[in-house]
Amino acid sequence: xxKNGEKLFIKGNEAISRGAIAAGLKCYFGYPxxxxxxxxxxxxxxxxxxxxxxxxxxxxxxAANMLIGxxxxxxxxxxxxxxxxxxxxxxxxxxxxxxxxxxxxxxxNRGGPGLGDIGPSQGDYFQAxxxxxxxxxxxxxLAPGTCQECYDLVIEAFDLAFKYRNPVMILGDAIVGQxxxxxxxxxxxxxxxxxxxxxxxxxxxxxxxxIIKSLFLTEGSLAGHNQALQAKYDDMxxxxxxxxxxxxxxxxxVVAYGSIGRIVKSTVRKLRAQGHKVGxxxxxxxxxxxxxxxxxxxxxGKKFLTIEHNLGQMVEDVRLSIRTITDSDFFGFMPGNxxxxxxxxxxxxxxxxxx
Amino acid sequence: MSEQEILAxxxxxxxxxxxxxxxxxxxxxxxxxxxxxxxxxxxxxEDTLLVTSIGCSVFxxxxxxxxxxxxxxxxxxxxxxxxxxxxxxxxxxxYQGDGDLASIGMAEIMHIAxxxxxxxxxxxxxxVYGMTGGQMAPTTMEGQKTTTxxxxxxxxKEGQAIRMAEIIAQLGGTAYSARVALNNVKxxxxxxxxxxxxxxVQQKGLGFGFIELLATCPTNWxxxxxxxxxxxxxxxxxxxxxxxxKDATAED
Ligand SMILES: Cc1ncc(C[n+]2csc(CCOP(=O)(O)OP(=O)(O)O)c2C)c(N)n1
Ligand code: SF4
Numbered sequence: 229x230x231k232n233g234e235k236l237f238i239k240g241n242e243a244i245s246r247g248a249i250a251a252g253l254k255c256y257f258g259y260p261x262x263x264x265x266x267x268x269x270x271x272x273x274x275x276x277x278x279x280x281x282x283x284x285x286x287x288x289x290x291a292a293n294m295l296i297g298x299x300x301x302x303x304x305x306x307x308x309x310x311x312x313x314x315x316x317x318x319x320x321x322x323x324x325x326x327x328x329x330x331x332x333x334x335x336x337n338r339g340g341p342g343l344g345d346i347g348p349s350q351g352d353y354f355q356a357x358x359x360x361x362x363x364x365x366x367x368x369x370l371a372p373g374t375c376q377e378c379y380d381l382v383i384e385a386f387d388l389a390f391k392y393r394n395p396v397m398i399l400g401d402a403i404v405g406q407x408x409x410x411x412x413x414x415x416x417x418x419x420x421x422x423x424x425x426x427x428x429x430x431x432x433x434x435x436x437x438x439i440i441k442s443l444f445l446t447e448g449s450l451a452g453h454n455q456a457l458q459a460k461y462d463d464m465x466x467x468x469x470x471x472x473x474x475x476x477x478x479x480x481x482v483v484a485y486g487s488i489g490r491i492v493k494s495t496v497r498k499l500r501a502q503g504h505k506v507g508x509x510x511x512x513x514x515x516x517x518x519x520x521x522x523x524x525x526x527x528x529g530k531k532f533l534t535i536e537h538n539l540g541q542m543v544e545d546v547r548l549s550i551r552t553i554t555d556s557d558f559f560g561f562m563p564g565n566x567x568x569x570x571x572x573x574x575x576x577x578x579x580x581x582x583x
Numbered sequence: 584m585s586e587q588e589i590l591a592x593x594x595x596x597x598x599x600x601x602x603x604x605x606x607x608x609x610x611x612x613x614x615x616x617x618x619x620x621x622x623x624x625x626x627x628x629e630d631t632l633l634v635t636s637i638g639c640s641v642f643x644x645x646x647x648x649x650x651x652x653x654x655x656x657x658x659x660x661x662x663x664x665x666x667x668x669x670x671x672x673x674x675x676x677x678y679q680g681d682g683d684l685a686s687i688g689m690a691e692i693m694h695i696a697x698x699x700x701x702x703x704x705x706x707x708x709x710x711v712y713g714m715t716g717g718q719m720a721p722t723t724m725e726g727q728k729t730t731t732x733x734x735x736x737x738x739x740k741e742g743q744a745i746r747m748a749e750i751i752a753q754l755g756g757t758a759y760s761a762r763v764a765l766n767n768v769k770x771x772x773x774x775x776x777x778x779x780x781x782x783x784v785q786q787k788g789l790g791f792g793f794i795e796l797l798a799t800c801p802t803n804w805x806x807x808x809x810x811x812x813x814x815x816x817x818x819x820x821x822x823x824x825x826x827x828x829k830d831a832t833a834e835d
Contacts, residue, residue, distance in 0.1 A: 255668050281668040285661065286694040293658040293691070297665025300652035301632065305669070323655050429650035429666070431673060433629040437599075439644045441653035 232415035240378040240404040241266035243411045244334055247382035248306050249274060250416045255281045255298040255305040257291040259313060262346045263402040264336040267308040288313040292320030292333070299329035300440045302428030304386050304419070308334035311352055312343065314360075321395050322361030325457070326442030330389035330424075332382065333367070334398045336405045339563040348401035348487060349563035353541035356399050357515040364454050366461050368396040369514040373471075373490040375409035381512070383416055390423055392460055399514060401537070403487035403566075461516070468518035471510040474500055478507030480580045481525055482572075483546050483556065484535040485511045492535055494569035495576060506576055514542070519549035532556035533579040535572060537563055595623035597631070599648050608808025610765040610798035611640050614707055617775045618676065619647055621782060631674045634663045636688075638680035639713040639800075649676075657688025660695035663702045674785065675702040682712040685721040685745050692751070699756020699790040703781045706747060706793065709800040710819065717803030721745045724822060729803070744822065748795040752828030758790030759783075761827040764797035766815035770825075780830065789831045797823055 245267050256275055258268035268284060275282045285291035291307045298305035309317060314335045324331055337352045339345035356369045368388055372378045378400065385396040429438055444450035473493055475481055484492040489510035496508045509525065511518050526532070534543040534556045543558045550556065559575035561567045594600055598619035605612050622628045633651035635643045636659040644651035654662035663677040684692050684706050695702065711729055712718040719732040724744045726735040748762040759781045763774035774796060781792030797819050799811035806814065
């Protein structure tokens, strides 16, 4: 059982690993790719000590498909990777969603397209939030901005995965994964070992055999299945998470997520000290997107600027959320470079001044 | 006829009493039956977790009375690995066709064998992609006409048919690998014995169990069931020799 209140000085990747084990992780399947190697390395050493299974798979394809098996058997299971590896996992993620199986997938987003670079980027936002694999499905997506959030959100990810019987993605990058910060561990409520007994495969004894599948060939059955999935996604939309910082009297709200949200926070602090009325809205759930909360701010007459570490992806969700009232400016910080709070000063001031 | 033969037998508890969807003369049904009988005879029905794959056998989960999960095309060995790691106390069985196992799923089958994952895989080799309409498979034989090798498979362009039982036997974690055929009663009896061995190495915790079944696909071979059985005998068995290629139980 995870210790309560222990203060550790660790990397985001290690916080994710520790959080997952605290949440009752039983099976981890991985494949090396920078910048997430700390996770499989940690798991290989630590997971067996608590009776869990670690497999270094032959590929990301295999690792993600191992999740299907472990999830079908009802175990808390996880894989982690970075952009090109996550592309390979998409087939299995689509099957997990289609088969209604719970699993956690970590993507420490790096630069792309193609092989790109190994530095931080937010180029996988579309892939993470719009499905990524084939078919009508969504993955719950949580975006940590601090090492503490890495720890806390991965714990929440397992609960959400089982609550909705759906894959949950943790979307980070090299900034949040590689930086070290103090993390306070917490005692995690031991999850019910009987979790999933009503659907998991465990041997057909004294009941009809169970089939976990995503194939629905008889007329109308796929439509019914997709309707059930949609109802689930509608329900997820009720519990979005976000951080609001200095938004109350702000004239301009900057919308930014993950490590960029955190860097923007520093910029906002600095500009506030200079008397500028700016604030930050940092979505923590990227899917479902916190549209309602953003819409409330739009109704208050705020201006918006979306800042991302890409060429403009989340800005589409921001615009959808506020489109009946106003619009958002966009500033994209090119992947391939590492931003500092100063890099965001000029675009924020420009947006504030309406130029 | 003076003598009346009464054909009556008990249905194994692992077999669901429903008609199957296979073409006349297709031996997937025979393979299912053998698997179901063995699960019943070995007392494994309630403890089996089945992984089904893509191909004509995709509906196996409707025919075996065991809990099951469906794998994407080729990935059944990875899915089976996940199942076994999560439930080491269960008997894990997987079932794949030749397109599924030897083409798209080549990496997964190699590595499950090499890791010595304690699962059993039934591999149905009918030298063709059945479900998608008879395209060339990795096991399609030299000169064999398929919809994507209309002039017959040319080894200079398309390579030779892959012999899986031999390859799997080479890998470190394999405890049992054998090839059998389903073309006549004698061979079917032998097939059942070999399948039993493949199941037993899992039960004994010795490693990975692999069983290749030479089977017919009369529809895509454009043959009658009888002609198809003859082809197994005259063409397939000479190229895909029957036999046990690895048996860890023989070594102890
Ligand atoms: C990723 C992917 N590619 C292709 C297919 C299409 N597909 C369905 S069954 C099949 C061939 C199966 O052939 P085999 O494994 O030999 O089994 P058989 O039908 O002969 O029993 C293919 C290619 C698929 N379902 N998924
Ligand atoms: S197409 Fe071939 S493998 Fe498929 S059911 Fe018909 S005979 Fe069997």
